[in-house]
Amino acid sequence: MIAIDTVEEVIRVDDLEVSFTSRRGLTGKRRLRALDGVSFGVRRGETFGLVGESGGGKSTLVRTLFGINTPTSGSVRILGHDLAQLRPAARRALRNRVQLVFQDPYSSLDPRMSAHDIIAEPLRIAGGYSRERVLELLEQVGLGPDALDRRPAEFSGGQRQRLGIARALAPRPEVLVLDEPVSALDASVQAQVINLLQDLQEQLGLSYLFIAHDLSVVRHLSDRVAVMHLGKLVEIGATEDVFTSPRHPYTRALIASAPVPDPHRRRRDTSTLVRGELPDAANPPSGCTFRTRCPLATDECATRIPELAPLGPPDHVAACLHPLPRSTKDEENP
Template structure:
């Protein structure tokens, strides 16, 4: 039996729109394959517009795959009946990016956490209090509404709701990006503690590489709907093999004024290409400082660099330039 809780193989998601006689095809996810192992935190990083949110929506059945296969906890999503999908949703829960808009402003904290228990059965007030305690909130907040909480408290409330049905997997869609830096640290520590105590597996979607470096065991880098690099987090951060990964790392702010600034030539220039009309060959070549003429004619595929570290680049970089 596989140790993977999520397996994505050759996933494609294409959106089609028609304007007059012209059909526009936008390839939001293009041949993505990765796995999330039991008990680990797998991070997916990339710019806005790279396909992260589309991938999450596809995992939860909001978007329909055009091609490829998704298995969650050993079950192929394409073969499940509506009843089986509902049962699977109890075991895989989503924590949203915005801790305010994801909560019903008319509901109390008690009702927000209790709602999954009402739907699935097994509600008790003691269980609601237990869930609030797990995320660092007390029973004093039961009758408060979301507007009466701080951003960090609202995100804790969202996490408590996600834990209500005792899931095995949490998909965390940029769960700390809307929070202040000090509050981010508190929520990250909470997630680490919950993972250890409840034996959870995380798929962590983010654009903040400092958070990914701290929290994730492995990381995949997504560019224009394609995975361009996958590997152990420590390895990818120490020796990024793809120019795009190197550019993302170079863009991370350096808090120490005495530390030498990174080479500005590493930074990405220009805008993310149109997914409906991507560049030929390597889709990163129009912004890549290492691009060669062959990059326009040949589309790279994920190939091993060392061990499980793989990269989709014709000219992979062995180490970051200091």
């Protein structure tokens, strides 16, 4: 048994591939590689952000971390344990220590259950139910005792997400996987939930894997960030390094496409914006899968598959044959 306190990375994914086979027509089959050689680690106590377009593989990764999808190859280690080697009972016990907060706080909650029962359910499964613990969790997420008997439809969107967070915290996890936890909320409510997540992380020593489309939220909350494109990680680094000096053209395009709230600020170079649609994952381009939309692509990009390689600061890596030069200032500034 590995001593959990000595494990630096609470999540470790190595060369992970997840493929699916689907029928095409009456007789044909095609293979879709949803994750292709994904490797990263989430360190204890940090927030690790994961960004990318819809269809890039983020949801498949989450499902694989929780054992819903079976890896085709590669490995997933959670709190030092290889998921493939765990017996069912050990895997269930591990789930108490790694919890998921869903994107839609309404559809993830049983509309027939009261707030008390929603939080009490995981406590009873884990064998630690008490009414006092339910009240403690409600208070921890900013909901009072008057919420005990109310059902999800009686809460606002932000309150429902707080209730979902309370449920996730019930078995005293060490890691939270946050799958678009604020994307369904109004901007003002988003800020409140983000502040709550930061407070909880500080109070409870939690580690977060934070998945989102909103780059401003990722930049505010994350210590490090990874960028995913068509099942591959194309850039990983400290959040400020990635946002102020992106080295992969896809990362730069994502940042450039984000809305600029101040109309007086100079917009980024629009020549870096992504063109076209995300390629078919069942029939990806040869070489670099981003080359068909990349403004910097060359003939070499069609024949060579780029690998993540160190670029500049420690921990900053990118998978590009022609990485962008390192910038010394934030391009948001006029």
